[in-house]
Amino acid sequence: MPAEFIRILIGLVAVAVSVGLIGLVMVWVERKVAGHIQRRPGPYEVGPNGVLQPLADALKLVGKQLFMPDGADPILYWLAPVLSFIPVLLLFLPLPVGDGLMALDINLGLLLILAFAGLTVLSLLLGGWASNNKYGLLGAARAVAQSVAYEIPLLLSVLAVSFVAGSLNLAEVVKGQGTWPWNWNIMTQPLAFLIYIVSALGETNRAPFDLPEAESELTAGFHTEYSGMGFGLFFLAEYANMVVVCSVATALFLGGWQGPVLPGPVWFVLKVSLLMLLMVFFRWTYPRVRFDQLLTINWKWLMPLAVLNLLATSFFVKLAQFTEVRW
Amino acid sequence: MLQNAYPDQIAGDFYTENFAKKAAEGSLILNLGPQHPSTHGVLRVVVELDGEYILRAEPVLGYLHRMHEKMAEVKTAAQFIPNMGRVDYGQALGWNWAFVGAVEKLGGIEVPERAEYVRVITSELNRIASHLLWWGAYLLDLGAFTPIMYAFDDREKILDILQIPTGSRLTYSYFRIGGVASDLNEDCVRRIREFIPWMRSRLPMYKDLVSDNIILRKRIEGIGVIEPDVCQRYGATGPVARGSGIACDLRKTEDYSVFRKLDFIAPTSELKDARGRYDVRMIEMEQSLNIIEQCLDMMPEGEVLVKGAPKPSWKAPKGESYFAVEGARGKIGVHLVSDGGKNLYRCKLRAPGYCNLSLFAEVSQGTILADAVAILGSLDLIIPEIDR
Amino acid sequence: MNAIKEALKNVSDLWSLMVGLKVTGRYFREPQRTVRYPWKALSNTDTYKGHLELVGGMKDPFKPRCISCGMCALACPSNCLTVVKRKAPKPTPEEEKALAEAKERGEKPKDKTPKDPEKFIYDFSLCSLCGTCMENCPAGALQFSGNIYMAGYSRNDFLFDLVVKMRESEAASPAEPAAAPAATSEA
Numbered sequence: 091m092p093a094e095f096i097r098i099l100i101g102l103v104a105v106a107v108s109v110g111l112i113g114l115v116m117v118w119v120e121r122k123v124a125g126h127i128q129r130r131p132g133p134y135e136v137g138p139n140g141v142l143q144p145l146a147d148a149l150k151l152v153g154k155q156l157f158m159p160d161g162a163d164p165i166l167y168w169l170a171p172v173l174s175f176i177p178v179l180l181l182f183l184p185l186p187v188g189d190g191l192m193a194l195d196i197n198l199g200l201l202l203i204l205a206f207a208g209l210t211v212l213s214l215l216l217g218g219w220a221s222n223n224k225y226g227l228l229g230a231a232r233a234v235a236q237s238v239a240y241e242i243p244l245l246l247s248v249l250a251v252s253f254v255a256g257s258l259n260l261a262e263v264v265k266g267q268g269t270w271p272w273n274w275n276i277m278t279q280p281l282a283f284l285i286y287i288v289s290a291l292g293e294t295n296r297a298p299f300d301l302p303e304a305e306s307e308l309t310a311g312f313h314t315e316y317s318g319m320g321f322g323l324f325f326l327a328e329y330a331n332m333v334v335v336c337s338v339a340t341a342l343f344l345g346g347w348q349g350p351v352l353p354g355p356v357w358f359v360l361k362v363s364l365l366m367l368l369m370v371f372f373r374w375t376y377p378r379v380r381f382d383q384l385l386t387i388n389w390k391w392l393m394p395l396a397v398l399n400l401l402a403t404s405f406f407v408k409l410a411q412f413t414e415v416r417w
Numbered sequence: 418m419l420q421n422a423y424p425d426q427i428a429g430d431f432y433t434e435n436f437a438k439k440a441a442e443g444s445l446i447l448n449l450g451p452q453h454p455s456t457h458g459v460l461r462v463v464v465e466l467d468g469e470y471i472l473r474a475e476p477v478l479g480y481l482h483r484m485h486e487k488m489a490e491v492k493t494a495a496q497f498i499p500n501m502g503r504v505d506y507g508q509a510l511g512w513n514w515a516f517v518g519a520v521e522k523l524g525g526i527e528v529p530e531r532a533e534y535v536r537v538i539t540s541e542l543n544r545i546a547s548h549l550l551w552w553g554a555y556l557l558d559l560g561a562f563t564p565i566m567y568a569f570d571d572r573e574k575i576l577d578i579l580q581i582p583t584g585s586r587l588t589y590s591y592f593r594i595g596g597v598a599s600d601l602n603e604d605c606v607r608r609i610r611e612f613i614p615w616m617r618s619r620l621p622m623y624k625d626l627v628s629d630n631i632i633l634r635k636r637i638e639g640i641g642v643i644e645p646d647v648c649q650r651y652g653a654t655g656p657v658a659r660g661s662g663i664a665c666d667l668r669k670t671e672d673y674s675v676f677r678k679l680d681f682i683a684p685t686s687e688l689k690d691a692r693g694r695y696d697v698r699m700i701e702m703e704q705s706l707n708i709i710e711q712c713l714d715m716m717p718e719g720e721v722l723v724k725g726a727p728k729p730s731w732k733a734p735k736g737e738s739y740f741a742v743e744g745a746r747g748k749i750g751v752h753l754v755s756d757g758g759k760n761l762y763r764c765k766l767r768a769p770g771y772c773n774l775s776l777f778a779e780v781s782q783g784t785i786l787a788d789a790v791a792i793l794g795s796l797d798l799i800i801p802e803i804d805r
Numbered sequence: 806m807n808a809i810k811e812a813l814k815n816v817s818d819l820w821s822l823m824v825g826l827k828v829t830g831r832y833f834r835e836p837q838r839t840v841r842y843p844w845k846a847l848s849n850t851d852t853y854k855g856h857l858e859l860v861g862g863m864k865d866p867f868k869p870r871c872i873s874c875g876m877c878a879l880a881c882p883s884n885c886l887t888v889v890k891r892k893a894p895k896p897t898p899e900e901e902k903a904l905a906e907a908k909e910r911g912e913k914p915k916d917k918t919p920k921d922p923e924k925f926i927y928d929f930s931l932c933s934l935c936g937t938c939m940e941n942c943p944a945g946a947l948q949f950s951g952n953i954y955m956a957g958y959s960r961n962d963f964l965f966d967l968v969v970k971m972r973e974s975e976a977a978s979p980a981e982p983a984a985a986p987a988a989t990s991e992a
Binding site for chain 1: 822825826839841
């Protein structure tokens with residue numbers, strides 16, 4: 091199937107370009123929003139309103155010396171940032187930006203995303219462990235415990251939606267929803283949406299769940315020792331991961347590309363940006379939770395709720411099948 | 418699970434080595450500091466970790482030692498005042514006052530009444546500024562990035578006001594032996610009067626943004642419980658002691674200056690934890706506003722510096738004196754000994770932060786690393802003051 | 806039962822998170838509080854007391870009022886002042902002539918040694934801006950300047966001769982007193 095192959099290739103290139111671009115834009119947005127929340131302008135010197143500031147920062151990061159601490163494992167140490175970035179490219183492939191506008195139209199798109207998202211934690215573990223730094227080690231330990239724990243409610247909440255839609259293909263899930271907000275899955279699955287958003291914050295290590303890099307405790311956690319582009323890749327991967335979880339949330343809960351008047355991709359981007367903005371607001375509003383609380387939230391709240399939600403969903407889905415009433 | 422991963426690298430300096438000798442099997446020795454984001458300067462805490470639990474902690478001091486006490490012995494009393502602005506950058510005027518008060522006691526110098534009021538107003542403003550700084554920095558420790566910006570917004574207003582009489586923004590040397598350097602002018606008084614309602618309107622916002630926030634409450638409630646007897650054993654004062662339910666505000670108990678004429682409360686909290694200390698400081702800000710308001714109304718006209726105030730060449734009479742004021746962090750005490758010579762014979766500075774820090778080792782035992790940071794922050798440490 | 810109550814309370818407390826978002830959301834829309842510093846001047850610098858400067862005399866604002874008594878240098882806690890007194894000047898031929906004429910008229914020759922200092926060396930890197938020197942100056946010849954814009958590349962950049970500085974300000978004076986380095990409008 092050369093056509094399929096070419097499609098994936100084009101998709102990969104487009105993804106690689108857009109990940110870089112989104113990363114830059116997100117850094118700018120985050121700093122600008124943070125600035126305005128804190129009643130300061132944020133970056134404004136480089137380019138109009140500082141839009142070129144992330145580019146300047148990226149150039150600076152590229153130009154910096156790559157530093158490796160004494161006693162670090164060189165292979166693992168340099169593998170980690172690369173490993174954190176590569177899976178992110180794959181995560182973008184099955185995302186339906188518009189009707190038929192996706193790089194990889196497979197039935198198991200959702201599964202692919204969840205599987206490769208799990209790889210990110212490996213890179214955090216390697217990065218923290220290989221850098222021969224105690225803070226890094228603690229950060230890595232935290233990252234593993236956190237990411238592994240939060241993947242479960244994430245998975246369960248996603249499953250509830252795919253039960254309703256009857257498919258793991260994101261495009262199918264989107265097509266199962268309507269144009270208007272009351273036709274979206276968020277109306278039938280509000281609890282799953284909440285669980286998803288909270289777990290997504292935990293999964294992407296965003297504040298208030300940014301414990302692996304909690305700078306007031308662990309200086310910078312797993313990436314304490316990384317400089318230059320090593321750090322830059324971790325940074326970029328974090329933002330790319332954010333985009334992925336927000337895109338998945340949009341596709342699953344917010345009707346994906348569906349929306350009145352405007353063309354599909356515009357709606358998709360709009361919804362994703364709104365979710366991202368929300369995540370940015372969270373970060374600049376809340377204190378950080380403690381590590382045991384983080385796990386308490388997960389195991390004692392999100393997990394049971396997600397399981398209950400899943401059971402209830404499957405019950406109603408079966409009920410609907412029996413009575414043949416579409417709901 | 419976490420092994421003492423790098424046994425060959427344990428051999429650090431003297432403190433780490435000594436500390437590591439008593440380390441339990443399989444524990445991790447970690448240096449928090451001297452350069453660490455949550456130690457507010459160059460405090461170093463050596464901790465022994467079992468996973469994330471702290472088995473032992475030991476603060477290591479001296480990275481910012483500047484020999485203030487020795488410098489007092491090579492300068493005349495009046496020449497030493499600039500040093501007092503630099504001991505504690507949070508509340509410089511508290512230290513100004515403690516030293517000046519001690520010299521006045523030694524020399525039997527009367528202070529004009531207006532000067533007393535000016536001292537109260539400026540040092541209470543400085544206390545609010547200090548608490549705002551603590552508030553922002555503490556929440557930064559707890560991972561909230563925005564509050565410090567809001568706190569600094571208000572703090573800037575105070576600094577602008579204090580800049581009018583003192584001419585500087587952080588390290589004031591404003592008090593003089595026998596009064597203060599300059600009077601509060603009309604512009605300054607007007608701005609203070611404008612500031613009071615503004616600050617009162619800001620405090621509910623602080624409450625909404627963080628004090629009531631569930632995440633913050635979970636972070637500080639029940640964390641770092643300091644029993645009153647621990648406070649007394651280590652000599653903790655100020656909000657730390659009051660947060661443990663000990664009513665020990667020098668403004669109430671020692672009755673110095675004009676505080677007995679003022680109507681205010683020294684808040685205490687029975688919670689004994691980080692939340693208690695947090696609440697005490699938040700209420701103290703309100704009370705300081707009350708004090709300032711009353712002082713502005715009661716302030717008489719007159720001189721602010723006594724006639725014939727001591728010049729730099731003034732020799733303190735032979736004797737000893739001790740004077741303490743209630744600073745933002747606790748009891749600031751200055752003990753002077755003079756042999757009648759040109760310079761003071763000895764000057765002992767009692768820094769509240771030093772005593773408050775000393776109980777950290779006991780309190781932090783068995784807590785999680787993140788809690789230790791929360792406890793350390795709730796003690797409101799200013800490292801230059803601890804090391805002097 | 807208690808556990809359930811506690812759990813429900815936790816859930817209801819989650820509302821505080823929304824309150825927090827409301828606060829940050831409100832400030833997000835409000836105007837900024839910072840000054841775009843290099844492009845706009847700060848507005849609160851007029852009461853700031855910067856480095857020392859000499860006060861000019863009543864008649865000539867660029868002739869220091871200082872009488873070279875050295876009290877300031879004595880009083881200074883950090884020894885950052887050095888006052889160099891002027892030596893009696895050698896009379897020029899004209900002055901000698903005038904002196905001789907005055908003598909002829911029977912006037913007593915006045916001590917022409919100017920009291921103002923030849924050099925007034927001020928090490929700003931040591932100064933702690935406490936104001937002790939000013940308070941101990943019998944002539945009131947010292948004051949704080951409002952200059953907050955001071956930067957240098959080396960320690961020596963902060964070693965001034967205040968007399969020279971005064972002369973410089975005289976030279977620059979026709980074009981209005983020391984122009985602020987930044988634009989004057991406030992943010």
